[in-house]
Amino acid sequence: MDLSPIAEDYLTVIYHLENEHERPVRTAEIGDEIGVTAPSVTSMLDNLDEEGLVDYTPYEGVELTEEGELVVRRLIRNHRLLETFLTDHLGYDWTDVHEEADRLEHYVSDELARRLSAFLGDPATDSHGDPIPNADLTMPEETPYTPLSEREVGETVVIEQVPHRDPDVREFLSDAGIGPGTNVTIDDVPPVDLLTVELTSETRTVTLPVRVARRIGTRSIENRSVLD
Numbered sequence: 001m002d003l004s005p006i007a008e009d010y011l012t013v014i015y016h017l018e019n020e021h022e023r024p025v026r027t028a029e030i031g032d033e034i035g036v037t038a039p040s041v042t043s044m045l046d047n048l049d050e051e052g053l054v055d056y057t058p059y060e061g062v063e064l065t066e067e068g069e070l071v072v073r074r075l076i077r078n079h080r081l082l083e084t085f086l087t088d089h090l091g092y093d094w095t096d097v098h099e100e101a102d103r104l105e106h107y108v109s110d111e112l113a114r115r116l117s118a119f120l121g122d123p124a125t126d127s128h129g130d131p132i133p134n135a136d137l138t139m140p141e142e143t144p145y146t147p148l149s150e151r152e153v154g155e156t157v158v159i160e161q162v163p164h165r166d167p168d169v170r171e172f173l174s175d176a177g178i179g180p181g182t183n184v185t186i187d188d189v190p191p192v193d194l195l196t197v198e199l200t201s202e203t204r205t206v207t208l209p210v211r212v213a214r215r216i217g218t219r220s221i222e223n224r225s226v227l228d
Contacts, residue, residue: 010034010045015064015072073133075106077133078106081117081120083097084127084132085119088120088127093174143160143219146219146220148195148213149216158220160180183200185200
């Protein structure tokens with residue numbers, strides 16, 4: 001089945017929104033994410049429904065079919081392998097690879113993905129800590145990272161997974177000096193929706209909104225050293 005890049009983008013957006021909200025996705029949510037009008041969304045969903053890639057019911061929402069999810073998993077595999085290649089071998093910063101991979105993911109064949117994965121050592125996760133689907137498109141079991149927001153004051157942890165789809169959050173974390181591999185110590189949890197951490201390598205503190213800290217995966221230093 002030959003799909004256009006924009007059709008694949010629709011499927012990917014539906015996948016992420018469906019997983020985020022755990023319910024059928026509304027057309028308005030898709031339009032907001034992609035930046036198109038409601039009639040454009042409806043037209044595309046009708047086409048994807050005819051192809052058997054989504055189940056779309058007007059006024060009720062849309063869900064991916066099993067076939068539609070396989071298309072997205074292939075794109076996710078391509079995307080995350082590309083991100084890892086760009087950071088590990090072309091010197092890209094982790095904050096800069098998402099859009100590059102978005103553009104390239106549509107043009108990676110299964111054979112190229114296989115070779116790229118082998119070249120990278122068949123990584124289990126990408127440069128943001130997200131799992132990379134296997135060659136058979138099964139999603140590996142996610143590492144049980146503990147959200148930064150659930151850590152106790154005085155704990156020192158390493159950042160293993162960061163949210164990266166939101167450019168504003170990405171920029172905030174980058175400016176704060178927080179990214180994959182950063183060691184931080186929980187400094188304070190004020191009685192508001194904020195969390196203060198100390199960057200171990202720089203001996204300075206950063207205050208994060210709890211809503212962001214919830215999306216940052218961490219591992220205790222002791223556990224990380226054992227696994228490494």
